[in-house]
Amino acid sequence: MAVREPRGRGGRRPTLEQVAERAGVGRGTVSRVINGSPRVSEHTRALVEAAVAELGYVPNTAARALAANRTDAIALVVPEPERRFFAEPYFSDIVHGVGLALAETEVQLLLTFAGGDRERRRLAQYLGAQRVDGVLLVSVHAGDPLPDLVDQLGVPAVLSGRRSADERLPSVDSDNFGGGRAAVGHLLDRGRRTIALITGPLDVYGARRRHEGCLAALAAAGRPVDPELVAEGDFTEEGGRRAMAELLARRPDLDAVFAGSDVMAGGARLVLRGAGRRIPQDVALVGYDDSVIARHLEPALTSVRQPIVEMGREMTRLLLEEIAERAGGRPARGAGERRRLVLPTELVVRDSS
């Protein structure tokens, strides 16, 4: 008498026990074969593998998760509304990179949106339910409590970017400093003398580092930094326009502009055009992110590329390491020994400079 209905027409799926019986071995042995333990004789292994194939056995994830206290799944947590996620190529590349790192493994990727307040509360529940072995946190803003919450829950996590220089959590960042320096260095190489800087919001760590890179390039060339040539934007096009207008008013003689993002560069471009400046003849323009915008702008925008796919891959690698380590019973690392990675950025020169 079947107590519960087998699911669907596929019928009940075979269990470890049945495979063991079929192969004429014990449960433990089958388990060892399934999990690739070396402590099984060649002969027995073949026997078991045959039985597995005949029965079409697939281990039940829930049972495994319960017994082994791991899920073989990680979550990519996006603290943004879905819309933005899909709109930005950044995320697409991250997911791609994560997929590459996961391809070799049996680990499953879950996508979780935590845009609203309500979703965030649910996320905490979710992580508490031990549905995943760890999380990748992308697009984390400075001051966001989410990373700390995750950390407190004892869930392994890796961030993309950092919230500050001494980020407590494992993170993968790109070399914002180097990117900013390369951009301004390039403008100097091109013989530009009066270089204006439109920064991102300076309380965002990445934006500040970019700016510091710019200053370093100027310093290395023995140029003084003129505060009149610096304006802060907010990563929006509107912000870029405002900053550019300001700069142009203060220093009509500027012959180059570095903007901390392509979007802001797009705004700056509009203002420059409006003022009758030709790009790049009168004013050279360089952006940051190497987004689609960069290629589609007229003229095509020189920009600093971040290796986003690579970042996704590295984040995943770090996370898997972290998970493996904790599972090994070793205590979680202190803040000091947490993994951190900074990947190189690259200047892509196009027509605007």
Added chain:
Amino acid sequence: MAVREPRGRGGRRPTLEQVAERAGVGRGTVSRVINGSPRVSEHTRALVEAAVAELGYVPNTAARALAANRTDAIALVVPEPERRFFAEPYFSDIVHGVGLALAETEVQLLLTFAGGDRERRRLAQYLGAQRVDGVLLVSVHAGDPLPDLVDQLGVPAVLSGRRSADERLPSVDSDNFGGGRAAVGHLLDRGRRTIALITGPLDVYGARRRHEGCLAALAAAGRPVDPELVAEGDFTEEGGRRAMAELLARRPDLDAVFAGSDVMAGGARLVLRGAGRRIPQDVALVGYDDSVIARHLEPALTSVRQPIVEMGREMTRLLLEEIAERAGGRPARGAGERRRLVLPTELVVRDSS
């Protein structure tokens, strides 16, 4: 002596048993409260809820899945490489709709890409492992074996679109016939007399229905269908260009074009421009999908909109119903009684017609 290390610094999470003890009740009672059973007295319920809150109890998903034989998770299976998924707004809207339908429930969404052959094999494994209660299959091509595979595995599934008129699986489609009819009807209303049709690949069910809708509109207006005015495209821009060139060569007197997708309409537009035809003065142009392209084209493209968000929501609703039904022990429905839904399309008139 702890045999296994508690995970991370969060320490071991409380279990049902501990909640029961704290509340001074039995395990069964706590379970009933957690699952919202009505067979619990108000007093006891309050007791248990207090204990749950104090201990910060969250049920362990794996244990629940194992015992109850359900996972409270569904997968959105995308049989495409990741790139395309992110590139097309279609998917973004589907995900959005799915999210809406899931918001009320405790069901989790998993995103799975099955672009390559290898991924497909893994998907089968995955579904066999009973990781999800059901799947949403989007962007299924005619002749794709994936849906049948899923069905054979006994996993509840819902398709977006259909593979044929008598699709065996539950599906949510949009009214392609009505969309095609509306588009051509609109052109007739505008007084166009010589309407050319660029169809999608006619072995794709949706494309064929669109085309049939066009023919119906012409028939309703008492217009004969001139085979010279029909050309088959392949949903690409290049295909649209080729078809348009052909049509223009055969019938230079055409004064309107309906293309089975916005992308093909974009290709057609280039050829029309090249031939010196003004849109819409000389030739009216209508597309299909109402994608971003439509709004950004010059002139803005009249197009047929599908309610994609709604489709995502309805797919999810159907799937959840299907799952609930099967869990109830009722046998899976035969092909005849499977759920099917067709949502209305809508013509969005812009400047090109």
Added chain:
DNA sequence: CATCACGGTGGGAGCGCTCCCAACGTATCG
């Protein structure tokens, strides 16, 4: 020839939950 080591193996004891049945009141009825 007894002893030891070790690769290989079987199977008990859980993991934390749901399901269900038996048992407990207490209220209702004849």
Added chain:
DNA sequence: CGATACGTTGGGAGCGCTCCCACCGTGATG
């Protein structure tokens, strides 16, 4: 007042797996 009913409740029996310990046989060792 005993019998019946019903709303509640406790807890046993698993779900299918991993982990680990005990045990087997073999070959090497003293």
